[in-house]
Structure formats: C-alpha cells, structure tokens
Amino acid sequence: MSTATMEKSAAPAAPESFTVTVIIRRFDPEVDDEPRWQDFDVEMFATDRVLDALHKIKWEQDGSLSFRRSCAHGICGSDAMRINGRNRLACKTLIKDLDITKPVYVEAIKGLPLEKDLIVDMEPFFESYREVQPFLVAASAPKEGKERIQNVAQRERFDDTTKCILCAACTSSCPVFWTDGQYFGPAAIVNAHRFIFDSRDDNAAVRLDILNDKEGVWRCRTTFNCSEACPRGIQVTQAIAEVKQAIMRGKP
Amino acid sequence: MTTDIQAPRSPYTRAPRKGGINWEKWGWIYMRVSGLILVVLIFGHLFVNLMVGEGVNALNFAFVAGKLSSPFWQVWDVVMLWLALIHGGNGMRTLVNDYATNARTRRILTGAILAAVVVLTVLGTLVVYTFDPCPAGQPADLLPLFCQAS
Numbered sequence: 001m002s003t004a005t006m007e008k009s010a011a012p013a014a015p016e017s018f019t020v021t022v023i024i025r026r027f028d029p030e031v032d033d034e035p036r037w038q039d040f041d042v043e044m045f046a047t048d049r050v051l052d053a054l055h056k057i058k059w060e061q062d063g064s065l066s067f068r069r070s071c072a073h074g075i076c077g078s079d080a081m082r083i084n085g086r087n088r089l090a091c092k093t094l095i096k097d098l099d100i101t102k103p104v105y106v107e108a109i110k111g112l113p114l115e116k117d118l119i120v121d122m123e124p125f126f127e128s129y130r131e132v133q134p135f136l137v138a139a140s141a142p143k144e145g146k147e148r149i150q151n152v153a154q155r156e157r158f159d160d161t162t163k164c165i166l167c168a169a170c171t172s173s174c175p176v177f178w179t180d181g182q183y184f185g186p187a188a189i190v191n192a193h194r195f196i197f198d199s200r201d202d203n204a205a206v207r208l209d210i211l212n213d214k215e216g217v218w219r220c221r222t223t224f225n226c227s228e229a230c231p232r233g234i235q236v237t238q239a240i241a242e243v244k245q246a247i248m249r250g251k252p
Numbered sequence: 253m254t255t256d257i258q259a260p261r262s263p264y265t266r267a268p269r270k271g272g273i274n275w276e277k278w279g280w281i282y283m284r285v286s287g288l289i290l291v292v293l294i295f296g297h298l299f300v301n302l303m304v305g306e307g308v309n310a311l312n313f314a315f316v317a318g319k320l321s322s323p324f325w326q327v328w329d330v331v332m333l334w335l336a337l338i339h340g341g342n343g344m345r346t347l348v349n350d351y352a353t354n355a356r357t358r359r360i361l362t363g364a365i366l367a368a369v370v371v372l373t374v375l376g377t378l379v380v381y382t383f384d385p386c387p388a389g390q391p392a393d394l395l396p397l398f399c400q401a402s
Contacts, residue, residue: 179350218276221346247277 020044020100022053024065025107026117035114039103046096050083050106054090054118067118074231077167081118082107087169087229109172111181125168128184132192132210137203154199161194161239163232170226170236182215186226186236189217193239196252204252212247220244279342286335293332314398317385326380333376341369 019041027035042056051072058065070076072091079090084098084105098104112120142148164187171177171185192211196204211217217240226236246252301315302308319325344365352358386399 176350212274212277214276216276218280244280248281 015045017043017045021103023103023105044095048095050093051090066116077165080167080169087173089231092231111172111178128188132188134191136201139202148200150199158194158197160234161190163234164190169229173225173229176219183219189240193243208247217244286339290335313396320383329380337369337373341365
C-alpha cells in the first residue's frame, strides 16, 4: 500500500504516535432522545487529520459512527463539522494544529436539523442557495462559435467568491442563522455575489432584489464568524458588504 | 398518465417584495449614519460636561440650566436624544426579530419598544424646550439661588 516515496521519507526515524482523546457528540434518532457525548481514544500521528481519527473510530472501534465525507481533500465540502467549537473541514484540520493535551471535541454544524451523529439535513441550506439563482443568466447570445469575452480585471472582480465549495461552514457559524433559519445565510450571498459581479451575467438586478429582502443582506450583523469559518479563505463578510453596497447603488 | 417534470433550474417563484419603502434597507442605512453622528455628539457632550473647565465638579443644577438656556445646546441635546433613542429602538427591534419566533410575541415586544421610544422622545424634547429653572410665582425658598440674582 505504501509507495516508494512514503517509505523514503519515513525511513530516517519512525514517526512518533500518540493517543488523542476525541469526544464526539452522538445522536441516533432511533435510540436517543437527546444527543450525548461519547469519548474515544485513538492512536494518531502528527500528520493525521481529524478525518483520519473519525475513520479509525468508525473502522476499528464503533462502526455505527456516521459522518459525511467524500473526496477527503477539501474540495467536495461534505465534511464540515464543529471541531473544538469552530467550524472546520475534518479533512483539512491536522491533529498537530490542535491542542492534543486536551480532548478534541467534534460535533455536527449548528443551525441545521440534526439527522444522525455528525450528519445534518442540508436541505434548508441548499434551498436558500437555489433561491439566489446561482447560475449564469445572459440576455445575449455570443457570436457563432465564440465565447463571452471577459478581461482579467473583470474576472478578478468576483474571483474570491468562485472558491465556494458549499460546505455550509460559514452559514452554520452565523449567529443570525442559528436564531433565525429564514436568513439566506452567508453561503447563498457569496454565490449570489459570484454572479452579481460577473460581467457576462445580466440578471444582477433580480438577485439584488431577492437579497434586498427582510431576510436578505440587511440581517448581516458583520460578526465575521463566516470569514473566520471559511475553509477556502473567502472574505465572506466583505462579499456581503459589497452586495449591500450594490443594492444601495442599485447596480453592481 | 403524464407527469409534469419541472426544468432542472426552475425560475425563481417566490412572490417579489411588495413596492413601497424598503424599511430593512433604510433601517440599516439609518443605523450606520446615526451611529457616526452619535459618536461626535456623545463624545462632545461628555467632553463639555465632564472635562472642560472645572470638569465634573462643575456639574450641578445651575450648569444644566445654563446649558439648556442656550439654543446651541438645545439643538445638540434634542438631535442627540432623537438619534440615540431611534438608534437604540431599532437595535432592540432587530434583537426581537432574531429571537422572538412567535409572531404574537414579536408584535407585542416591538409595540412595547415603539411605545417606550415615543414616550421618551416626546418627554425629552418637551423638557429641553420648555425647561424653566425659575418658574414665576413660586416661593423663593424652593428656587435655586441664582434665580434671585436677576
């Protein structure tokens, strides 16, 4: 299983392993009335990720542990969870970056209905994502056999918000979203921003009108939780502020 | 039997916002603008009352009476009063919108905030513009000393 390069780097000294206590908030809807905390001890290396710890628990200790993960490399956005009270991707959080003298607390993201263990119902999140029309709407057709031309500066304008992987780390870190599930949430606004400021798109006015709603951008309290939570480093709060500015101007 | 399959990207169907003034937007803009003005007004107020001249030791009934007889400070205080009360009331309303999930609780709480803001604004404005430290026809022992001077 190990490749030649791995053996070479591991050859000089065997890496040191240590025991990490992981405390997971478990919930089985068929058995439990309330979520409960359960702790596991796992042997880990400094280079392992929290996702590896979850795998070890699921494969070697308790097969009933449920969590989502797909690509395991920070692209698919399915394993966002609350690790030590902060929203992170389990596949991008290294054990060595956490304080392992204390237990590592892992729980599902907040503000969305809990289904089982670390799995939440993402439907309300995707519902508000769909509402902002996250797709290109162009009034004109490009010339036969040609693409829609955009210069570097025009592309740069919305570059930051193209990075979104829809992991819901930002939306489920937002205190306004926790108390009021009607709020569109940072992720939906980020994805609206991506098309509002796209020079090829002609539907910015409609999206701005959707976000100019009672549950739209005005609910943002600039707490910066979303910018801090984003695993892709998107300046979410700035994107929301730019959408607010665009609404006040009436155009992007 | 035919099933009506919607296009994968069905157009937005939610009812558009009804026309008229967008209170959420103007409320947000008001908070920003009044906040900026209030920073100047409140720190100016604190500086003049507590630090200029004798500072906090000069604060007494006569000091306040003197300030409220000047048109400049009347306008300053009234502007500060209105901006601050509406700013605070709007902030409380936002909190209620966040945390009160029941429509009826929400209405009652917002109504109470509105009533408090209106009562305090009217009362405050009345005091600033009708304040008379030496009301005529009162026994002299109830009046401050500086009333006898004139």
